[in-house]
Amino acid sequence: MINNTNGALCLLVFSSHQKRRVRLIENLLTGKKTVATLYWAMRYQLLDLLGVGRYFNINQLEINPLVQNGLIMRTDNDQVHLTAAGKQAKEELIQEINGSDLSFALHTFQKIDLNNFKQRFQLLVQVLSERVHHVRQYYPINVDGTNKAFIKKYYRQIDRDQAGALLKDELNQFLSSLEFDRANLFAQELVGFNTNGLTMQQIAANLNQSLFKTALDDLINYAKLVSFISHRDHSIIAPLLNGLSKHSVSTSAEETFTEYQQLRDLKQVEKRRKLRESTVLEHLLEVAIYTPLAGFPYRDFVSYDLENKIIRHLSGIPVDEWDYRQLSDFLSNHLSFFQFRLLEIKRTKQDVK
């Protein structure tokens, strides 16, 4: 029913039981790592989608067509949720795309920069393929300058006479491990000797499936390739992963947290890290979002008493609707926004348990 990529992505990111903010999800998809984005992504259980929009070339969600089709309902102030029909469409979609492979792929996507890995890999395939056939003059595929430089350097380091055969052998083994259609998808995109490659759209048409599913299958393939080469000795592809690891928590937030664990004093951390207070607090929130409940010292910042007061005050209100501005004056005088957000994170983690 929904066969365009943008629409399918909308179904995937919205929910029938939770109103979600369009702008926040767009920020999430484009990979804007602010604490607000991360916090709400955690509330929506969508943290693994951070930056995925770039993979699909999508940075804006087209909600209107789905509203017109009765799949999405708008509520006030930029929030939307799926209708019953939308919920059903979403379930069908997830069935079509095989949910468990997808969550594996998205998880890998958060750990490895798959966009750049794919660029490097496809350029390596082209360069070695032309080399095997002794072709010196050809148009290299369009990849970023840094990836081009990376492959140039790598090409100089390897045994060029052997590399083509090694790559072929490795790909043979990898593709044998995939389902037939998925292996074809993977191979059809490749560019090299006498081979122009097909576009994702063309491959989708050949397979008679939606572009969205095809693009997801492609993502899954590359996630599987990463896992395949990580378990091999002497892989010719594995060195392409150099420098492509991603960390959920930014290095600077990590450093702030390490300092805090040693010093246990915010003022000293600010001094040592030469950071403003607000930055230090943002770093701590980022760490809290990505850390299991027991791994973060919530009690250092919100006492048992204070927490109880707040919980009592907000009892009956779902965490999604907690609003710092609506605390009574007395409470907000005793509770900073940082503490409030920390409590929200803690409650979220407790609820998920």
Add this chain to the structure above:
Amino acid sequence: MNGMNLATKILNNRFGFDEFKSGQSETIQALLSGSDVLSIMPTGSGKSLIYQLYGYLVNQPVVIVSPLISLMGDQVDRMNFMGEKRVCALNSMNDWKQRRGLLQHLDQFRYIFVSPELLSSPDVLKRMKKLNIGLFVIDEAHCISKWGLDFRPEYLDLGREIRALGHPQTLMLTATASGRVQNDIISHLQLTNVKKIIENIDRPNIFLAAHQSSNDEDKQEELFRLINKLKYPGIIYFSSRDKADEIAEKIRADGNVKVASYHAGLSNDDRYRIQHQFMDNELQIICATSAFGMGIDKNDIRFVIHYHMPTDMESYVQEIGRAGRDGKESIAIMLYSTGDEQIAQSLIASSIPSDQQINSFFDDPKVKISEQPKRLLQFYMNHDYSREETKKVFAVVAMNKDQSLRQVISYINNVGCRRKYLLSLFDVSFNDHDDTCCDFGNEKFDLDSLHLLRGRNKNTSKIKNDWHNILARLF
């Protein structure tokens, strides 16, 4: 050895050609005499070879100002492919790190493509000054002219920039320019000693035709009638991406022919694959938007069909010029259905700031208006134009564009030889109409006698696409 002999030798050794195409040698000769040159040569006549070769000849860096970023990238790719690696492109696609790297090592490049916007930035100009520029090339020079229809304000600064660079020898290149536009170019740049090389823009091997329908449905029917008969490969031009996608999908669903759409909405990956599939005849038809140049030369294109009319005849001549570069029979067909001019009119309107937009921009430059008009207005504000002066400028631009669109409509409605009318717009006279010229007096032109009728479908050998075959082919 005199300059021309040396040039021919470079042509043989570096480019593998025995002789120059017409226009190339004349232009190089004019450059060798030391003057600035305005060269008007049809698309596909090898303009880029001129400055590339001249760069080798004078052994000094060549700077090429080029308005289309996508074409710039293709040009760099092509020169790399031909074995020239000392090529770079400075444009808005560079991130700051790349740009810093390029600027620091600018003296290591022999061919520097630059967008007009970047050339006007002080740090770029400063670096350029340090180069001993052998030739300063302005590609698509008609953009300088207010009459020129791709009017780009940054081009108006080029005269100033040429002087800032110490007036290096300058070559202005364009595919189509009427006398009025030629004069405009030269006077804007304030050049005095300019030689003009004007190649005939007529392409006698392209048959010209137009077809009018009363509605979009009939127009589509005519399109399908044509592409079911015409020899491949061909290009169909659209003014919107959506329509290009839609028709490509319809043609594909028909199943007889391999087709893809091609426009600025494509990712780099897709662009590469589609260009090369088309080059290698794995695709027979491309549905393209006219705003998007096709970077790679293909000389056996048999037809160019316009599903939507272009906004001016200069674009039309450029776009149909992609057909028949091999000199063999080809055809250019303009399809029209009632009301199509409104699509063109709204395209034009959206490219020109309205009085209302001008007012609100001058009230508050931070006001939210769309990108294209904003860029234009910013330019005039930076150049100290008043609100009223700016309005006057755009009133004139609007009038010119309207006039240009009327020429397109006249071409469609033309009674008489189409070629005669078309060439007259470029101050060229033509009186040799016959049955291979155009559809005048020949409305039901016979594709067979024009040698444009496709033979029985050759069974295009199906490429095996399962992964075992692909791996075997690659390695």
